[in-house]
Structures are given as C-alpha cells and as structure tokens.
Amino acid sequence: MRKHAKRRPSLQAAMLASAAAVALIVAAPSRADEVTPERLLNAEKEPGNWLHHHKNFSATRFSTLSDINKGNVKNLKVAWTMHLGGVEGGGIWTHGGLEGTPIVENGMMYVTDGWGSVYKIDAHGGKGVLLWKMDPKTDHDWAGAVACCGVDNRGVALWGNLVVSHTLDGRLIATNKDTGQVAWQRQVADPNKGEVITGAPLIVKDMAITGVAGAEYGIRGWIAATDLKTEKEVWRTHTIPGKGEPGSETWKDDKNASASGGGSTWVTGSYDPATNTLIWGVGNPGPDWDNEYRPGDNLYTDSSLALDADTGKIKWHYQHTPNDPYDYDSVAENVLVDVPGPNGTTAKLALEADRNGFAYAIDRTTGKFVWGLPFVKKVTWTKGLDAETGKPIEYDSNKPVQVYNASVTPSRQNKVTDICPGNMGGKNWPPTAYNPQLKLWYIPVIESCNRITVEEATPDKLKAREFWTGGGPSQPVKITGSITAIDVTTGKVAGKHETPFPNLGGILATPDLVFSGEPSGEVTAIDAKSMEKLWEFNTGGGVNAPPMTFSVDGKQYIAILVGLGGAWDKWFIDATPELKRIQPGSMLYVFAL
C-alpha cells in the first residue's frame, strides 16, 4: 500500500513539488541512507555513525573516534543544546525522564523522550535543527499506572527508511525517516496485563526484537520478534516455560506461580551473527521478595538467555540468582567480546554485570561459566561464587527455597532486613562499555544497600495491573556510586572511579577516555587507564542516560540526554537526599572541542 502510494502521482504532490525542491535536496540522500541488514552487521565500518542502541551487535558502546582524546578533552565545550518534551506525568508518575541513547546516521540524530515521542534532528553545521517530531500519543494513564520504574523510553532503531521505536503503552511503531509520519504500528505488549515497554528495539536482519517490562505486576515475560516487512510477529518466546516445557520443573509450587512469575526483558540485548544467536537478559521473578511463594529455581528468571534469532528457540541459559529473594534481576545487556584464551585459543565471552553485585563472563558458545567477581564494594547476601559453576556458594539445588546468607536474606521468617547491594542492584539498566584495545570493561555502579520488608504473597493478592511484589524496599542507607573497570583477560578489577552519587546513566568508551554522567548533573570524562577525572560540565539537570559519540562534517561530538526520571526519583531518592533538589527536565546536550 505504501509503495503504491509513493509511485502514484498526485495533484498534491505536483503542487508541492516546486516548493519542496529544497527539501528534496535534503531528502535525496536518504535513499542512500537506507539502513540495510548488511550495514547493521558492519556498523563498525561507519565510525562516525551510531546505528545500534548499544553501538554494535556486541553491545560494546565503544567508538574508535579519537579527535576528542585525553590530551584535549579539557577543552570540550557545549556545541548546542535542544529542549525536548515528554516531561509531563501520567499514571503514578509526576513527570517523565530521559534514559535514551541517541542514534546518529549521516549527521541525522534520532532521540526519544520518556513518553516515546521521536525527534529527528539535523546535526550538520555545528548546530541542531529539529526536522520533525513524531508524537505517538501514548495513553498516559493506562501505561503510567503500571510502569514500575518511571516514564522512560531508551531510544530508537533504524531499518530501511524507517525509524523503529516503542511506546510505554506497548506499541512498536515504524516512522518514515524523511517525513516523520507513522508508517505502521502494532500492539506488542498489553498494559491490561501489566506489560509496558521501555527498551529500544534491536534490529536483526529484517526483524525488530522487543523486550517487555512488568515483573512487578505479575506478568509472564517474553521476547518477541516482528517482521518489519510483513508487520507481523515472527516468534514470541516466553522467559518462563509453559507447563511441561523444559524448565517448568523449576516452579515447584501448587499455586501456578509461573503464570505470573515475572521474567521481564526490558533492556535491549545483543546478537552474535557468527552463531545467529540473540543474547538477552531476563529479569526478576515475581513476587519479588517472597520466594517461598515460588519454590524452585524459577527459570529463566535472573538468567542470560541465548536464542536462535530466526526461531526464538532457547539455545542455552545461565542463571545467576536461583529462587531470587532480592529482586536481583539479570536484565542487563550482555557484552560480547573475544579475548585470548589458554593455548592460543580465543575465548568467546558474554559479559554481564548483574544486579546481584557480581560481574560474570560466560562462554557464549556453550553457556558455561568462565569467571565471576564482585564489582561492588559490599556484598552481604552471599559469601561468593562457586569457582566451578559460578552459583552462589550457599546455593543448594535440593532446597526448594534458597536462603543464601540467611541472616540478611528477606524471607517470611526474616521480614525486615538490610541487603547489599540494595534491590536496585549493583548495576541497573545503565549500560556498560568495553574498550577492546585495553580489554577493559567499564561498569556504571550503584554502591548500595537497602532495607527490604517482606509481605507474604497469597493468590488473592494477585490482581491485574496491581503490584505483585511480596513486600517493598526502603532507603535507610546513603547510596554512592562508581565506575568500575574490569580487566577481561584476568577477570579482576583494574580500577574504580568513585562518585558521590550512584551511576544512573551508563558509559561510553573511546580509545583513551570513558564518558559518563552523574544524577547531580555533571557529564564527565575520565582517563580510560588511570580512571582520573579529566573534564566535567554541569548540565544543571540530572543525568539519567548514557553518553554517545558521533561525527558529522568531519567533526566529533559527544551527545547525552539530561532529565532525571526513572525509578530513582520516586523509589530510591531517600538514599540520596541531595538529589531531591534536582528538577525534572528534558534536554539534549551536545559537546565538541
């Protein structure tokens, strides 16, 4: 239909033709700008562009651009800024926030605000010009009432001549890149079941891969693939097995807990083209803190999941916190890296920094544990990981309900208890970055403890669109942060840059620098090796999104969205009282030398 409409000459088109001549000159290169699967596979061959949410399929968030480097980063200044919208509230939220990663292709930038409006900005000529805004008219009350952790949208993806994005109210939207008109959309998640979408889509071949949020509302999580040509679903794999499927034996209750067992997938995953494998993180089981309600390991919650990209069939899984009583989900991105292994081999790893405070390297071919270590300063829930299996030392596969370090573990017997890391995790959604030259992996860390109060879950408390958590957290302890570097060749901590506030934004790595931001407003650059701070600029807002870099007209820029929202603002702010001063905002900052 759309193709037909394009070919058909219309009176309107003719009338507009002369007036649009200038616009056509601008639009003309867009045909060459078709984003093909080949370009997405070879994103690294376009160093000035940032084509994927995590920069590349391996999710390294590493850019080779080095015009901005440790010798001159002190001269970095604001090049331009742009105010965005989407700051209004809805549902249980008083305001939206910005958690997105800008996508840049050939000097055109695409960003989203918290309610999923997409903005196309022309970044040529040292300034930003807004070309169009696509407002999906998200149903604020419907979605905002079941968004556990904020009015958030983490960005777009590109395919063909379309900008592909999600909305909090569960839609996948394809927008014409040139006009900003919605080409088509489909409902992928159902807020009536407590499902919402906050993550950016991942484009693999001609499919958009979607993850879902809602493990605090009794969902049964999934990952879904939509064919962008037919606009239809190709596959949907539930992260919690159905009755009789492998893994269903890890739900040993008699209350059908698996049907509302959580396992959300709200952070964009990664893809290994060599084996056609998606690697995607899976969230916590529900109810979060009453693990006696759901005896068993509760697969595939708190796991990294490898799936065949064409069929969604599960190839392997690695579970980090079986029968989780802490809300330590494993929804984080897996970073795919190759490092020299023993006897001249190459270790093909998937790296994940888990909410439970441990960083894991898994053999991404087999799903076997390689190494793991704590990346936070304080872990109390376990004494450590088993060197062979990577499971918490106290894990006992014969026990239906795990207690780990029983003295601190939330349970029906231990109803009020402090855990470290806190339930927001040692690292939450903000993405890590990996420098393949230095073989250093940088983790945005929340150095935290918090208090959990358990409330026994019973089937009658399970209601559509109502919290299903079996308790809740409070924040009696001050929380700080760090950027922690891990040497991937040794699996040891190589450095820690401590910060007064938790890192809620994530990391960008360049050859000799690491960029990040603080919820207190500063955007910072630190030395990739010494971890010393070399530059900072205070945006006057709260940074809750990752920086990225691109080049246009031969000049390198750093871009970051600024607008504190998300979970911290509402649920965890008491742990950082100074951040109560930070005002809601919605702004794009772009820096250059």
Next chain:
Amino acid sequence: MSRNSKSPRRAILALAVIAIAVMTAGASAQSPDPTDAGKAVFKRANCFGCHKWHGNGGGGYGGDALSLRKTELTREQIVETVSCGRPGTGMPFFTRGAYDTVKCHDMNRQDAGNQMPPEANTFLRQADIEAVADYVLAHIKGKGEPNHTECIDFFGNKSRVCDIYKAGGEATNAGQSK
C-alpha cells in the same frame, strides 16, 4: 425556501437544538457532584500516585500506602493526616508551615526529629483538604472492589486505563493463569 442561513426560522431551530443539547448534557451528567472539587484535589496533589485512583494503595516498590477503602479514619482524622502527614512514614504533609508555624500532632520540626514526614510537592489550603476528605468519604472509604463505573468517573473515557474493569472484558492476571 430561503437558502439564507440567517433566516429567523433557522435561527430559532438552531436555538432549539442547542437548548435540547444543553438540557440533554445536563441530564446525562446528572446533578453536579459536590465532591468533584475534592476529586480534582486528589489528582492535583498526586494522592493517587501512592494510594492509586481507587484508594486501595498497596505495597510494591514504594513501601505501603494505606488503603483508603479500608480506612477507619473519620473526616477530622483524614483532614489531620493530610494536613500533617504521618510521622515516620512516607505520607507527606500538605499544609504550608506544618511543624513550623502550625503545630502538628502537638509537635514542631524539632520534636518530630527523624520521624518528620516529607513535605508534599503541592501545598493545600484548608478548604482543599476538607474537599479531598469529603471526596474520600463519599467515593472511596468503605467501598468494595473497584469497578468500571468508578474508574470512568475518575479518568473519563479518553484512556484505556479502565478497560480491565469491564464486565467480561480483558483477562486478569488470575484469568491468565487458568
């Protein structure tokens, strides 16, 4: 037949139509609810951010907002709770100067110490606080499970937020598990 739309006959007809429309609108809205002002306060002051639109509150990520459906507080006690917050909990105070120029629970800021409740994002005048208390008494306190009519009364019909309360409508989580 005149084609002039300004003809007296047309004007009269139009007026009649408008009159009927106005009367119909008035009838369908029934008599104005005296607690509408309180409902507006319930929204503006973000009461529903924690207690939810239906007032049942509940646990979850943000601690536990008490159920206003199951509350046994009197009008006077609701007014005091909104004015002064609840010491030692997340329920904020909504009166400007509470615990400073206005004593609350017979305490000032110093007496309250670390039990000091948070300050609300919006301050309310006495009349607003009474209005919201009247709204809670009329529409929330003592009510059973939330239903579709109540939901539409709160949100209007521009959102899909109430769809799950439709009889025989969308699957609930419990239904999903069958």
